[in-house]
Amino acid sequence: MVKAVVLGAAGGIGQPLALLLKTNPLITELGLFDIVNTPGVAADLSHIATPAKVEGYLPPDDGLAKTLKGADIVVIPAGVPRKPGMTRDDLFKINAGIVRDLATGIATTAPKAFVLVISNPVNSTVPIVAEVFKQHGTFDPKRLFGVTTLDVVRASTFVSEVINDLSKAPEIVVPVVGGHSGVTIVPILSQSSHPVLSLLDGDKLKALTDRIQFGGDEVVKAKDGTGSATLSMAYAGAEFATKVIKALAGEKGLIAPSYVHLDADKEGGAALKKEIGKDLDYFSTNIEIGPNGVERIIPLGKLTDYEKQLIAAAVPELETNIAKGATFQKAPP
Ligand code: NAD
Ligand code: LMR
Secondary structure, three states, rough: OEEEEEEOOOOOEEEEEHHOOOOOOOOEEEEOOOOOOOOHEEEEEEEEOOEEEEEEOOOOOHHHHHHHHHOOOEEOOOOOOOOOOOOOHHHHHHHHHHHHHHHHHHHOOOOOOEEEEEEOOHHHHHHHHHHHHOOOOOHHHHHEEEHHHHHHHHHHHHHHHHHHOOOHHHHHHOOEEOOOOOHEEEHHHHHHOOHHHHHHHHHHHHHHHHHOOHHHHHHHHHHHHOOOHHHHHHHHHHHHHHHHHHHHHOOOEEEEEEEEEEHHHHHHHHHHHHHOOOOOOOOEEEEEEEOOEEEOOOOOOOOOOOHHHHHHHHHHHHHHHHHHHHHHHOOOO
């Protein structure tokens, strides 16, 4: 019996994500919340012949609390997306308040739920959720995840394009670490399951790294003012949520990168901080997920000099992004 909830469920990500979750046979209840259109989205999805009972709520009459009641896993894609020329950090002004309010609802109604944050800027919105939970005395770092799966999905796809064999895309695994914006997105191509590094000279390696770091911009540009990645994000979000749900159900050995609080596994977190040379509170890295959430933070391991340079460039920006999120919640403007 698993209840999954999507907050921002009527949006560009929310709708296809809700569709994919509705098709997950492990989910028995699906709660949908948005400030618009959720009754319609829920009615539509409810006709699909899969086990999940679907309910959609709007803000009036305690809709958020009704949606969250009994939730095991809450995925948050609520908030505004980028337009061309914007950075993810430009979204902070609007999305920080949205995420804070939704996190308050979760901390109040479903404090034990696993929380998966998609809303940008992820590097800052995850610390906002953590601070809200701390203020409610319910923060468990093992249960909070920034969703960086789209970077990993992109890395698999782009590597398969480099080797000219898209059929290999589903099986190629490339760790992508750091955070989720521009230079904080660090692909570790030397650890790719397909030995792609040997095919890349310096320029080609830089081009592939840039494409993974700025893949989001490719979509924003192509959508030409109508939004950012939604379908690929829904796919990635459902993939990560499914891993979390499988772990809840007792499956072992589930590993995926996610942007987590490094106290989620104190030993692993300390080893990772040593590797990056900075006492950051949050970082995206491979984690092992278990029935209680983050079971293990897996250190980065052996890196090339180029990858070490990428990490060194990511750390100061991450530090700023983390402080921005944490400070917003401690002392909102
Ligand atoms: P969208 O505008 O299509 O949908 C957002 C939805 O959020 C809308 O339906 C809106 O009504 C809803 N919403 C706004 N305020 C709300 C509130 N207070 N409570 C509940 N719902 C609320 O946008 P989108 O394309 O779905 O993107 C959503 C967010 O996801 C953006 O911030 C975007 O940058 C981010 N995103 C993150 C990743 C990632 O990899 N983590 C990838 C793609 C997009
Ligand atoms: C992405 O990586 O596609 C998302 O973070 C959306 C964006 O703004 O690029």
